[in-house]
Amino acid sequence: MTTQEALFQYILRIGDTNLILGQRLSEWTGHGPFLEEDLALTNITLDITGAAKSFLEYAAKVEDKGRSEDDLAFLRNDRQFFNAQITELPNGDYARTIARQVLVDCFDYYFYQELSKSNDETLAGIAQKSLKEVTYHLRHTSAWLERFGDGTEESHNKVQLALNELWQYTNELFEMNEVDELLIKEGIAVDLNLVKTKWEKHISELVEKSTLTIPQNVFMQTGSRKGIHTEHLAFILAEMQALPRIYPDAKW
Amino acid sequence: MxxxxxxxxxxxxxxxxxxxxxxxxxxxxxxxxxxxxxxxxxxxxxxxxxxxxxxxxxxxxxxxxxxxxxxxxxxxxxIFSPPWTTDWITPAAKEKLRKYGIAPPENSTEDKSWLTGKDKNIACPRCKSLNTKLISQFGSTACKALYQCQDCQEPFDYFKCI
Missing domain, CATH: 3.30.300.130 (Fe-S cluster assembly (FSCA))
Incomplete structure (x- = not known):
């Protein structure tokens, strides 16, 4: 594997994770629990989708085969996507959406901090930009986790159930393969073990503050680094890609 | 030329x-x-x-x-680097924002509220009262937060610092 091939894979992974999460979250637009929260989550969605565009644009440039970011987003099949599985899972109720968002925001927060120091100037630039945005996201979703956890018995139970079911998808975020190995040597990629230590500390403090508990001895899902996904990804792609696939010349 | x-x-x-x-x-x-x-x-x-x-x-x-x-x-x-910051909005433009009804961003080097998680007091662009309350971190656009003045009751946008 050349550095160029590894870099393409690496950016695709980050871009896809943002793209699929943004697409999933956009389902809440117009359906939020109340107006201000609808706006807030829509704004978060917009930032995440914007980051996806920046990353995929760069991936297309690195690949250098004449594909655009739209080609990458709309003309690949499920097995060619490398987003973390947690992002493709259905939103569920608001407690579940928030629980997932806290887990991912916290990952992004520490991941972008490290990526900001990358030798790759474009990746570092996008990371610096996204870090400012994610700081707001994490603050917002953390406040919600605490409100749900320390709220009523029902909100507590719902968010605890969400954590219990989502936890099995968290280890995937930190998996590294030959792509990471090669790019860490070049000073481009982030050592995800570093991110994991910080993430675990932050999440366990936040979960405790929210009067919740982290599930123990959970079987960890894996697969997205190889393009293996849950059954939900193909459905989300079918919806997201329908228009450009039916009308390949459509412009907007 | x-x-x-x-x-x-x-x-x-x-x-x-x-x-x-x-x-x-x-x-x-x-x-x-x-x-x-x-x-x-x-x-x-x-x-x-x-x-x-x-x-x-x-x-x-x-x-x-x-x-x-x-x-x-x-x-x-x-370009993404250096990332855009509200500090680049000129002082004259900040004054225009205030007159338009949007509370302008503080200097981000001074405003660390987005890091510390503490809400800071934003002056109401209408009556200048500091007795204001954060309604939501996310307002009508990505760059704004939603506040309400507790004195004149006016809800207003705050151009948040990044």
């Missing part, structure tokens, strides 16, 4: 698509202008927020303005 200063003056005529009281120059998104010759120009712009829908509009407006002024080859590059 036009100078970079001429181009700045020209682009100052383009209003921000979402907050039309300030220009895109005052907003600070135009980062570099390189005039190659009378018909060729190269610009660097930086997004305020990654997903800001106004960026495409700004780029289109810049293209239109430049082509009306004799440029035929217009190269616009988006």
């Amino acid at each position: 036009k100078t970079a200063e001429d181009i700045f003056t020209l682009l100052s005529e383009i209003p921000d698509p979402e907050i039309p009281v300030i220009s895109i120059i005052e907003l600070g998104v135009i980062r570099n202008i390189e005039i190659i010759n009378d018909s060729t120009i190269s610009l660097k712009i930086t997004p305020t927020y990654s997903g800001c829908p106004a960026m495409k509009q700004i780029e289109d407006d810049v293209r239109k303005k430049l082509s009306e002024n004799g440029f035929t080859t217009i190269d616009i590059k988006t």
Whole structure:
């Protein structure tokens, strides 16, 4: 594997994770629990989708085969996507959406901090930009986790159930393969073990503050680094890609 | 041949698509202008927020303005580093924002509230009271938070610091 091939894979992974999460979250637009929260989550969605565009644009440039970011987003099949599985899972109720968002925001927060120091100037630039945005996201979703956890018995139970079911998808975020190995040597990629230590500390403090508990001895899902996904990804792609696939010349 | 200063003056005529009281120059998104010759120009712009829908509009407006002024080859590059900060909004533009009803951003070097998680007191743009309350970190656009004045009851946008 050349550095160029590894870099393409690496950016695709980050871009896809943002793209699929943004697409999933956009389902809440117009359906939020109340107006201000609808706006807030829509704004978060917009930032995440914007980051996806920046990353995929760069991936297309690195690949250098004449594909655009739209080609990458709309003309690949499920097995060619490398987003973390947690992002493709259905939103569920608001407690579940928030629980997932806290887990991912916290990952992004520490991941972008490290990526900001990358030798790759474009990746570092996008990371610096996204870090400012994610700081707001994490603050917002953390406040919600605490409100749900320390709220009523029902909100507590719902968010605890969400954590219990989502936890099995968290280890995937930190998996590294030959792509990471090669790019860490070049000073481009982030050592995800570093991110994991910080993430675990932050999440366990936040979960405790929210009067919740982290599930123990959970079987960890894996697969997205190889393009293996849950059954939900193909459905989300079918919806997201329908228009450009039916009308390949459509412009907007 | 036009100078970079001429181009700045020209682009100052383009209003921000979402907050039309300030220009895109005052907003600070135009980062570099390189005039190659009378018909060729190269610009660097930086997004305020990654997903800001106004960026495409700004780029289109810049293209239109430049082509009306004799440029035929217009190269616009988006750059991410250094990331845009509200500190680049000029003091005069901040005053315009306040008059328009949007509480302007504090200097981000002074305002660490987004890091510490503590809400800071934002002055109501209508009655200047500091007795205001954060309603939501996310307002009508990505760059704004929603506040309400506890004295005059006016809900207002705060252009948040990044």
